[in-house]
Amino acid sequence: MxxxxxxxxxxxxxxxxxxxxxxxxxxxxxxxxxxxxxxxxxxxxxxxxxxxxxxxxxxxxxxxxxxxxxxxxxxxxxxxxxxxxxxxxxxxxxxxxxxxxxxxxxxxxxxxxxxxxxxxxxxxxxxxxxxxxxxxxxxxxxxxxxxxxxxxxxxxxxxxxxxxxxxxxxxxxxxxxxxPNELEDLPSPPPPPSPLPTSSPHRQTEDKGVQCEEEEEEKKDSGVASTEDSSSSHITAASIAAKVTLFSCNNDTFIHHYTLRLQSKCLEVYDFNKHPSFVSQIPDSIISRGVQVLPRDTASLSTTPSESPRAQATSRLSTASCPTPKVQSRCSSKENILRASHSAVDITKVARRHRMSPFPLTSMDKAFITVLEMTAVLGTEIINYRDGMGRVLAQDVYAKDNLPPFPASVKDGYAVRAADGPGDRFIIGESQAGEQVRKEKISFEKSTFKCEENDPYVCFQPTHTVMPGQVMRVTTGAPIPCGADAVVQVEDTELLRESEDGTEELEVRILVQARPGQDIRPIGHDIKRGECVLSKGTHMGPSEIGLLATVGVTEVEVQKFPVVAVMSTGNELLNPEDDLHPGKIRDSNRSTLLATIQEHGYPTINLGIVGDNPDDLLNALNEGISRADVIITSGGVSMGEKDYLKQVLDIDLHAQIHFGRVFMKPGLPTTFATLDMDGSRKLIFALPGNPVSAVVTCNLFVIPALRKMQGILDPRPTIIKARLSCDVKLDPRPEYHRCILTWHHQEPLPWAQSTGYTSIVIISIIVVIIITEVLLN
Missing domain, CATH: 3.40.980.10 (MoaB/Mog-like domain)
Structure with missing residues (x-):
């Protein structure tokens, strides 16, 4: 023992x-x-x-x-x-x-x-x-x-x-x-918050370290076997339902959380933005519903090399050019950071670089939760209501006036006295929507639809008063005259007499018995003056902007939008308009990431292409930090000898690197860091250079962080269940595919067809489906 x-x-x-x-x-x-x-x-x-x-x-x-x-x-x-x-x-x-x-x-x-x-x-x-x-x-x-x-x-x-x-x-x-003494007081890892994936994991090969981040990244990366492993198991699509995360170009897709149960053939839909109390019931592990089992040497999910056996084995090779993950938060001065133009990263000792990543594998759930925990909601600003699309209200909005401000007709017809009943009536005039009417205080004894006694606003009603035996012709939305208390639609009347030239109706027969208040909207029926029409935290869309216009509120206080700076790294990259040269490729990541961010309405800054040089990386990052709230990079985070980005973040910027590898496919070398500077926090997402990995990790990590920064109550992506249309070879890591959803007649679940990992396909497709686990019927 x-x-x-x-x-x-x-x-x-x-x-x-x-x-x-x-x-x-x-x-x-x-x-x-x-x-x-x-x-x-x-x-x-x-x-x-x-x-x-x-x-x-x-x-x-x-x-x-x-x-x-x-x-x-x-x-x-x-x-x-x-x-x-x-x-x-x-x-x-x-x-x-x-x-x-x-x-x-x-x-x-x-x-x-x-x-x-x-x-x-x-x-x-x-x-x-x-x-x-x-x-x-x-x-x-x-x-x-x-x-x-x-x-x-x-x-x-x-x-x-x-x-x-x-x-x-x-x-x-x-x-x-x-x-080690320093580990004795560490808290135990939290219990798994939700069920495990039911798939049988693959066998894993010996950890080789991350080799590259292009098309072969997933076959060579550390701690994970290739999906071509002969021992990989297959799951028949006809017998499974896959849990998928859905992203759509339509922002409304993110408002609702769906749960579809195949066994009971029923669909449960929860709108968490309209019912904020439901948000607390959603498990934190929305990305990979179950506990992810990592290789033994990294199963602790630690954030320091001393907690990872592999990192301990390589620690003796650590040099100034090789960063180690941070645990303590660092605060830096903006002046000191932006003043530096030359990197302190030593690029000469190539032989002493890490052969295996010093960063432990972090589970998908822990990485996602870390991003949200380190993301703060930004401040507020006053904007014109016309610019409110996609913004989140920072204050409640109250109506300035009653709607309608006068008793209004619901239909085209005749304003009548209900007590008169059916019969022949003289027409004393007409009331049309939008015409000039009398604007005065109406006697509370004479007016059928009374204004509030202390209302500083006046009632708007026609000048004529309907007496017994009389009616007034009205149009939809027109004010109801004094004396009338009901509207009879034109279909329930018969014209008895008209003027000689046919321009006026003189007498009409009412065919039905009207009841008091019939087809009339009273004052304040839709909105009462002083009523809260939009609550703090509302994510505004077209309907909310229309409501602001209705109540006359033209300026609103909203949460600020985060500004996002995007750059691509790599000596091999060219701008899309440039001609290709030997050893060069056109940069697609920057265009894709910028379009993804802009699709959600966030302002962006294009930092261009940055070479694999610590000085260039430092200067580009400094520019992004000075101009943006969030910096996104692609490339330079794997194990190549020119992958300096993590070292620049660590040595030059003193950023806190929260994780440098994630147990996911694709996107294993995804890195997340924060920099607290002069009272504000900058988020830095260093995404893999593989185009598929970059866009998947952007949707999984960056977009939820941006949504939280702008004040959205539940920034997590929508989750639905779907059936797989073909067999899938399972990987030990949570695996994310872009798919096309198809709904078949009388089937409760859609079918998800994976488009694979082809870069061209992933850029052109509109809907992103992310498969995170497979559940047997």
């Missing part, structure tokens, strides 16, 4: 595991054992447990057969770990926990508790599970749920403790090392 202050490293011997599926239907070949097969894949995966399957069996829900198998595997086969799946619920034949209790010699309640706590964070139905964990001899037995999704989630909940527990049971001779 390890002593205090020690931690265990890798095992000396491979873990021998048995998977036991308990299911009547699977035993009789009436159903496929998806849970057991998936558990075998998880056990095999070197990035998870890295064990070997020494036994696999399916038994019916019979206590004796379950016990017999468990005892044989513990005593005869001497397995290190047995995972059972199924039979842990409330059904009469769910007897796996009872069989396990009769076999084990000691219980392991902590593991059972970990699975229950984790399950309850996913669904309240987790309380219906009855897992038992215990020890027989040197074998650890774990009861997992019967569903593929539930068994994988529970396996992940206990995975961090399994290697240590198994080593203790088999009394293995293990290598240990002292825990």
């Amino acid at each position: 390890a002593t205090d202050g020690m931690i265990l490293t890798n095992h000396d011997h491979q873990i021998r595991v048995g998977v036991l599926t308990v299911s009547d239907s699977c035993f009789r070949n009436l159903a496929e054992d998806r849970s057991g097969i998936n558990l075998k894949d998880l056990v095999h995966d070197p990035s998870l447990l890295g064990g070997t399957i020494s036994a696999y069996k399916i038994v019916p829900d019979e206590i004796d057969e379950i016990k017999e198998t468990l005892i044989d595997w513990c005593d005869e086969k001497e397995l290190n770990l047995i995972l059972t799946t199924g039979g842990t619920g409330f059904a009469p034949r769910d007897v796996t926990p009872e069989a396990t209790k009769e076999v084990i010699e000691r219980e392991a309640p902590g593991m059972s508790l970990a699975m229950l706590v984790g399950s309850l964070k996913v669904t309240p139905l987790g309380m219906l599970s009855r897992p038992v964990c215990g020890i027989r001899g040197k074998t650890l037995i774990i009861n997992l749920p019967g569903s593929k999704k539930g068994s994988q989630e529970c396996f992940q909940f206990i995975l961090p403790a399994l290697p240590h527990a198994i080593d203790l049971l088999r009394e293995a001779v293990v290598k240990v090392k002292e825990v």
